[in-house]
Amino acid sequence: MSKVTKTLVIIVVAIAVAGGAGLFLATRSSTPATSEAAVVPTGGGHFLGPENAPVTLMEFGDYQCPSCGAYFPVVNEVMKRYPTQVRLEFHHYPLVNLHPSAMAAALAAEAAADQNKFWEMHDLIFENQATWSKLQNAEAEFVTYAGRLGLDINKFMQSMRSPDVQQRVLADVTRARDAKLNAVPTFFINGKQIVTPNGVDEFSSIIQSNLPK
């Protein structure tokens, strides 16, 4: 074997081993498991799904966080798979030092909630994350979403600035901090924090294990 061939063989083997090791570690660290939060958050939140559902899926999310945006269709699919067995509970955790428009997005969702359109606004905000995240003034974009949802625009803008709406978002932030959450999205199932599942199937297997036998 020539020196060049030997070099190439070692490089190819090293790439395969390093790639395999990286993949193994990534698979291991995204394996679903449960863990306890410092304090289980209670109170507040917005709910979707039947009140008597055996499984409550609680999410702490940031509308501008790319991972939360990536999990939006995953959570929707989970809700479609378990329409009567899962109740979604959403809480705000805008990481304002990383995502400059995350607070405005949370306020927009809460302002829409004042007109009973929280989930509709929640969906629009996530669906258009790539658009408004790039804008200097994302609030103007949220006003157009409010118009699209048929909300009273004046009332919506007043709500966005109301201390009550801000207090609701800040109360969620306090809940997240009390629970020592250090990442978004963070999910809880029936009050137990879970390591973020890697896709719909892993979510489903955790939900299945929490359904009554």
Add this chain to the structure above:
Amino acid sequence: MNKRVLAIALLAFLGMIDTFYITIMTRQHVTVQCHVTEGCNDVLTSKYSKLAGIPISLFGLAFYLAAFSCAVAELTGAAKLTRLLFWPALGAFLVSVSLTSIQAFVLEKYCEYCLASALLSTSIFALCSFTRGDQA
């Protein structure tokens, strides 16, 4: 066998594993959990984690692969290439200093995998500097 070149190969190999891991985790859009520090996910999903839309971990992977290839070529006697690594290693070192500063002063959160990569690239730069000194 040149121990410095062997050390460059080993460090670059570890860097390849680290950057492969970061790249896979960020591509999967899953939350990256820290074990030692706090805020891995925040760092890896921040606007500083990409350059022109390309994850910085991919640039790191390319650097470690180049460093590993040069070191192996020298160890097998195919070609003396590690002297070419000085400038890329200096670049990687400066990028590591910048990214670590961003973690410390802008994000105020640390990602242990990024810190490990910064340590590895700094060590490779130091070893390349010694190699360069030997040849001068």
